[in-house]
Amino acid sequence: MKRLILLLAALAAMPAFAAEKLVVAATAVPHAEILEFIKPRLAAEGVDISIKVFTDYVQPNVQVAEKRIDVSYFETGPYLDEFNKGRGTNLVRVAGVHIEPLGAYSTKFKTLAELPDGASVAIPNEASNGGRALLLLQKAGLITLKDPANPVSSLRDIATNPKHLKFRELEGAMLPRVLNQVDLAVINTNYALDARLDPTRDALAIEDGKSPYVNFLVGRPDNRDAPAVKKLAAALTSPEVKEFIAKKYKGAVIPAF
Structure with a gap:
């Protein structure tokens, strides 16, 4: 018993395990x-x-x-x-x-086909997500790019824009907040989810699992x-x-x- 008491006392005196x-x-x-x-x-x-x-x-x-x-x-x-x-x-x-x-969202229209001539479109304002947004819009048939595969295409790289879309480049976190002020906004899923949007239900166009x-x-x-x-x-x-x-x-x- 004495040995057990000494062992328990020694264990109690040992420093606590330090987590990384x-x-x-x-x-x-x-x-x-x-x-x-x-x-x-x-x-x-x-x-x-x-x-x-x-x-x-x-x-x-x-x-x-x-x-x-x-x-x-x-x-x-x-x-x-x-x-x-x-x-x-x-x-x-x-x-x-x-x-x-990545998804394209609208509070004014239910399909991309409904977008009017001169519609306002908000996209992320930095190179990788902005280029990614343009690739999505190209896949949806709204624009074409000079280099269809360039992941960092910019607005200067748009080759055709049949609907004469007017683009606004904004910080990603701002896009859900301006959704009701534009005709279409291309929003990163983390910000979409944070704004209570459901990408699988609410997005008018969305990347597939091969992204x-x-x-x-x-x-x-x-x-x-x-x-x-x-x-x-x-x-x-x-x-x-x-x-x-x-x-x-x-x-x-x-x-x-």
């Missing part, structure tokens, strides 16, 4: 929701993640590059490439997690192979997350693994 801490930048929907889902699993594996939610696409990467945040989870590969090129950073892909099909715009967990060369980052990547690409995405988002978000 990881700060993750994310947009609210669906990224932060998916991260919240895997929090308990990561805690059991000794990783304590702190989720920092952003409403823009610039600051998360800036803060990762400056080592104020460990990793980010919100962006597509083409966006990351353009960010690195424009900012002189070298952020890296860690794991591809899901696809958020190359996978959302990645992103880090730096110095931490991409860190144990905590690897555990986070494994959790984000687990069968449990695949099932969670399928059940919660019902096709509005598609697993990419």
Whole structure:
């Protein structure tokens, strides 16, 4: 009994297990929701993640590059490439997690065929998502582009515009807020979901599951192979997350693994 008491006292005196801490930048929907889902699993594996939610696409990467945040989870590969090129950073892909099909929405019309001549169309104002929006409008038959496959086409690259659409380029987070002020808005799914839009029901045109715009967990060369980052990547690409995405988002978000 005395030995047992001494053993218990020794165990009690031992320092508590220190979890690895990881700060993750994310947009609210669906990224932060998916991260919240895997929090308990990561805690059991000794990783304590702190989720920092952003409403823009610039600051998360800036803060990762400056080592104020460990990793980010919100962006597509083409966006990351353009960010690195424009900012002189070298952020890296860690794991591809899901696809958020980009959609075109309207509160004034039920089909794209109803769009009048000179209709106003709002699209994202940065290269990768703006180009992605133009590719969607081209696929829908509203415009043609000089290079039909260029993922970063701009308004200057529109070859034909039969309906004489008038474009407005706005920050992605603003697009749902101006939906009732324009005839059509091309909105990223995370912002659409946050605005209570259902991409599978409300979008007049939407990317399919073959979209190359996978959302990645992103880090730096110095931490991409860190144990905590690897555990986070494994959790984000687990069968449990695949099932969670399928059940919660019902096709509005598609697993990419």
